[in-house]
Amino acid sequence: MNLAKARGALLTFSGALGVALVLIALIMLSLDKAPLAAGRRFLDGVFGTPSARADVVMAALPMLLCAAGLLLTFTAGLWNIGVEGQVTMGAIFATIIARTIPRDVSEWGILAALILPAELLLAMLGGALWAGLTALLKLRGGINEIFGGVALNFISVNILLSLVNGPWRVGTFPQTAPFASAALLPRHPELRLSPLAIAIALIAFGAVFMALRGTRFGLALRAIGRNAKSAGILGVRVERHILWAMIACGALAGLAGAFQVLFTRGRLLPNISGGIGFMGVLIVLLVGVRAAWVLPVALFVATVPVGSLKLATSLDSSVQIDAALGNVFQGALVLAVLIGGGIRARLAARRKERAEHG
Amino acid sequence: MHVELHHITKTFGGLRANDALSLSFAEGRIYALLGENGAGKSTLMKILSGYQPPDSGQILIDGRAVTFETPADALRCGIGMLHQDPLDVPNLTVLDNFMLGRREGLLPKRKAARAALEQHAARLGFHLDPFRYVDSLTIGERQQLEIVRLLSLGARLLILDEPTTGISAEQKQTLFSSLKRLAAQEGMTIILVSHKLEDVAALCEEVYVLRGGKLVGHRHMPTSIDELVTLMFGQSLPPPARRQSALGEEILRAEAVSLTARRLTVRDLWLSVRRGEVIGLAGLDGSGQSDFLRACAGLQPLNGGRILIGGIPIRGKGYAELLRMGVAYAPSGRLEEGLVDGLTLTEHFALARAGGAWINWRAMTALAAEQIGRYNIRGMPHSPVQTLSGGNQQRALIALLPENLRLLLLEDPTRGLDVESTAWVWQQLLARRDQGAAILFTSPDLDEIVTYSDRVLVFCDGRATLVSDLAASTRNPAEQLGELIGGKVYEPR
Numbered sequence: 001m002n003l004a005k006a007r008g009a010l011l012t013f014s015g016a017l018g019v020a021l022v023l024i025a026l027i028m029l030s031l032d033k034a035p036l037a038a039g040r041r042f043l044d045g046v047f048g049t050p051s052a053r054a055d056v057v058m059a060a061l062p063m064l065l066c067a068a069g070l071l072l073t074f075t076a077g078l079w080n081i082g083v084e085g086q087v088t089m090g091a092i093f094a095t096i097i098a099r100t101i102p103r104d105v106s107e108w109g110i111l112a113a114l115i116l117p118a119e120l121l122l123a124m125l126g127g128a129l130w131a132g133l134t135a136l137l138k139l140r141g142g143i144n145e146i147f148g149g150v151a152l153n154f155i156s157v158n159i160l161l162s163l164v165n166g167p168w169r170v171g172t173f174p175q176t177a178p179f180a181s182a183a184l185l186p187r188h189p190e191l192r193l194s195p196l197a198i199a200i201a202l203i204a205f206g207a208v209f210m211a212l213r214g215t216r217f218g219l220a221l222r223a224i225g226r227n228a229k230s231a232g233i234l235g236v237r238v239e240r241h242i243l244w245a246m247i248a249c250g251a252l253a254g255l256a257g258a259f260q261v262l263f264t265r266g267r268l269l270p271n272i273s274g275g276i277g278f279m280g281v282l283i284v285l286l287v288g289v290r291a292a293w294v295l296p297v298a299l300f301v302a303t304v305p306v307g308s309l310k311l312a313t314s315l316d317s318s319v320q321i322d323a324a325l326g327n328v329f330q331g332a333l334v335l336a337v338l339i340g341g342g343i344r345a346r347l348a349a350r351r352k353e354r355a356e357h358g
Numbered sequence: 359m360h361v362e363l364h365h366i367t368k369t370f371g372g373l374r375a376n377d378a379l380s381l382s383f384a385e386g387r388i389y390a391l392l393g394e395n396g397a398g399k400s401t402l403m404k405i406l407s408g409y410q411p412p413d414s415g416q417i418l419i420d421g422r423a424v425t426f427e428t429p430a431d432a433l434r435c436g437i438g439m440l441h442q443d444p445l446d447v448p449n450l451t452v453l454d455n456f457m458l459g460r461r462e463g464l465l466p467k468r469k470a471a472r473a474a475l476e477q478h479a480a481r482l483g484f485h486l487d488p489f490r491y492v493d494s495l496t497i498g499e500r501q502q503l504e505i506v507r508l509l510s511l512g513a514r515l516l517i518l519d520e521p522t523t524g525i526s527a528e529q530k531q532t533l534f535s536s537l538k539r540l541a542a543q544e545g546m547t548i549i550l551v552s553h554k555l556e557d558v559a560a561l562c563e564e565v566y567v568l569r570g571g572k573l574v575g576h577r578h579m580p581t582s583i584d585e586l587v588t589l590m591f592g593q594s595l596p597p598p599a600r601r602q603s604a605l606g607e608e609i610l611r612a613e614a615v616s617l618t619a620r621r622l623t624v625r626d627l628w629l630s631v632r633r634g635e636v637i638g639l640a641g642l643d644g645s646g647q648s649d650f651l652r653a654c655a656g657l658q659p660l661n662g663g664r665i666l667i668g669g670i671p672i673r674g675k676g677y678a679e680l681l682r683m684g685v686a687y688a689p690s691g692r693l694e695e696g697l698v699d700g701l702t703l704t705e706h707f708a709l710a711r712a713g714g715a716w717i718n719w720r721a722m723t724a725l726a727a728e729q730i731g732r733y734n735i736r737g738m739p740h741s742p743v744q745t746l747s748g749g750n751q752q753r754a755l756i757a758l759l760p761e762n763l764r765l766l767l768l769e770d771p772t773r774g775l776d777v778e779s780t781a782w783v784w785q786q787l788l789a790r791r792d793q794g795a796a797i798l799f800t801s802p803d804l805d806e807i808v809t810y811s812d813r814v815l816v817f818c819d820g821r822a823t824l825v826s827d828l829a830a831s832t833r834n835p836a837e838q839l840g841e842l843i844g845g846k847v848y849e850p851r
């Protein structure tokens with residue numbers, strides 16, 4: 001991509017950011033809050049301390065995983081809205097092992113080292129299963145992946161609720177007991193940070209990036225996304241590729257679900273995904289399927305829930321807001337970016353025309 | 359309406375697609391615009407019809423300079439263009455497509471529109487069912503729809519970019535007589551872009567010839583075809599040579615095949631093809647030739663009977679699998695089905711050629727460059743396919759066919775190719791036949807079928823009749839074929 005284009009994209013993004021910020025400021029003013037002070041508190045809450053920065057990074061990881069998977073499906077022209085359910089299934093599948101791990105595993109020896117890989121693999125399997133189901137509904141049943149995905153999201157939420165209300169419930173709240181530390185992703189001694197999780201997410205993202213760039217699989221997905229009929233005539237096995245793109249995305253989403261239970265929450269509870277699948281969709285929409293931008297945008301998007309949580313728990317009532325305002329901000333931002341992109345495309349067309357006339 | 363083009367120039371990157379072209383079109387006359395593939399014909403016509411602006415130069419209508427921002431502007435000034443590739447919306451009905459672009463209130467009047475559709479179609483001698491979906495129409499019918507739509511919107515100058523590629527001889531007759539009537543009786547100006555010099559001779563009164571973006575000739579008809587060819591290519595061409603080669607084992611077998619074509623059902627089709635044979639499939643547009651090709655490629659289900667390739671029934675096998683068995687299919691749809699809009703030539707070759715999981719981009723670029731040279735494609739490895747001229751897209755499609763094939767299924771393989779390229783593409787195809795491939799192809803051009811086929815399968819009224827003694831026939835073989843297509847009963851001698 002050339003420099004001018006990158007600059008244009010950046011400009012659109014900052015413009016959209018400005019619009020979304022102004023909107024949020026107006027809402028806060030109407031609620032008698034102090035937007036500037038809140039803004040300062042927000043920035044402090046996400047960048048101010050090492051622990052704040054660690055929170056942002058860790059919040060970004062599951063989103064990054066979902067976004068990476070969605071890059072594959074969006075490239076193939078698939079709207080994998082079912083990603084949310086795939087995250088949930090990943091969390092559930094990881095819990096199958098995690099909840100059985102005892103506090104003390106010192107006698108397990110080498111087996112103890114297998115706990116985490118087994119959890120992560122099972123989580124990927126769970127997500128992949130759910131995504132594969134969506135793909136089969138599409139390919140064999142003719143059900144659009146959006147509808148199939150929405151239905152499976154609904155089912156996965158209900159499976160989750162019935163588990164944490166039923167057999168897996170421990171105590172008064174509908175949730176499992178906290179998992180033993182041997183079942184969790186290893187933590188940095190001082191910060192709320194898991195270097196292993198960071199490494200896994202980056203490797204997964206790198207793999208997707210490379211797959212899209214340099215492999216036959218990635219090229220085939222691109223061809224399918226643009227014209228599935230022609231891709232078939234060129235010898236691409238369209239159905240198989242659609243199935244694999246969905247399964248890969250589901251596996252990555254399942255991994256994100258595992259991160260939620262094995263690090264962020266440390267147990268399985270309702271709404272375990274917390275919307276990170278949809279955040280993944282937003283990220284991919286924001287970057288317009290340009291893989292390289294996913295990394296910074298995921299970090300940026302992750303500041304919003306982290307920062308708004310800090311505001312929500314603040315004791316100062318002039319900045320204390322509901323965390324839902326963060327979601328409003330995110331929605332407004334995505335809308336503004338999409339509109340900005342549209343305006344930019346139109347301006348570019350007009351400019352080009354004028355240049356050609358002149 | 360008198361239209362003049364004045365010093366029109368258009369460049370794409372470093373390429374001068376149109377170089378200071380000045381042409382003039384008088385009312386009520388029929389013009390031809392000729393030139394080899396990539397000469398700049400479509401580019402010029404897109405400028406004239408408001409589809410893209412020129413870099414410099416002027417368009418004058420009755421002496422007044424006009425500029426078009428959009429095709430709708432041009433149409434308001436009376437200039438309408440029928441594109442090389444149909445621009446209609448496939449999953450709408452004929453009537454809906456007709457109503458698109460009409461300037462009406464919020465509530466379109468379907469009844470009035472239908473009346474207008476039928477009236478304009480009748481004026482041209484076309485039959486269009488308003489409620490059919492466009493994707494079930496043949497290319498010829500889609501074209502008729504587009505012409506009717508343009509006329510109803512007030513076109514006074516009609517541009518037809520290769521209208522006879524992909525339509526049947528019968529549809530061509532109808533089209534030409536309507537065009538002649540429009541010009542003579544209603545003062546319509548017509549510009550025909552074509553590679554078929556017989557068509558030009560049959561229809562046009564004046565000819566402009568482009569070469570490399572420049573105007574190299576302006577002639578009044580009649581002009582000899584030889585002279586036109588010399589103008590187009592800078593030399594005249596020898597007729598293609600034909601070679602006889604020994605036949606190999608049976609590669610394709612159709613037993614009691616029955617399948618549904620667009621208009622009718624073909625029943626009880628039997629065929630056996632051996633390696634090294636060329637079989638032409640002839641018939642009126644939509645009589646089942648293309649459907650049979652697609653069925654042999656595993657792209658269309660059969661109602662009954664079976665097809666075997668190399669002795670193996672293909673039922674349940676997808677195209678990708680057949681491709682690995684040495685069967686390849688090349689459709690005539692180009693950007694609709696065959697090439698992927700937005701991917702470059704290199705990316706197409708990378709997709710079409712088998713290989714490992716990783717793509718060696720350097721090797722693929724080299725391969726693309728080599729194939730570009732071999733198939734004489736005007737383009738670069740990094741050119742997105744949609745920027746290639748129509749004929750060059752067709753060449754790319756042929757170049758993409760894998761090596762070592764046993765059976766080639768080609769739908770109108772020389773669609774949109776100039777005379778020279780047609781001969782050249784056939785040379786390539788026949789070379790593959792000599793290496794042991796069998797070829798099945800359809801063509802609306804009976805001469806092409808007669809010239810290259812060893813046997814012809816004639817589709818008519820739901821029957822498929824094999825004709826094997828065309829070349830031996832003493833009468834004009836193309837004429838005899840035409841009669842068979844039209845329904846005359848075949849009597850082998």
Ligand SMILES: Nc1ncnc2c1ncn2[C@@H]1O[C@H](COP(=O)(O)OP(=O)(O)OP(=O)(O)O)[C@@H](O)[C@H]1O
Nearest residue numbers: 370375395396397398399400401745746747748749
């Ligand atoms: N949008 C574009 N971008 C880049 N190059 C283009 C574009 N459109 C056309 N060209 C180039 O301009 C040249 C002329 O193309 P044009 O389509 O006018 O040829 P043509 O005479 O219609 O050929 P054909 O008979 O094959 O249809 C070709 O080399 C083509 O690759």
Ligand SMILES: [Mg+2]
Nearest residue numbers: 400442747748
């Ligand atoms: Mg053209």
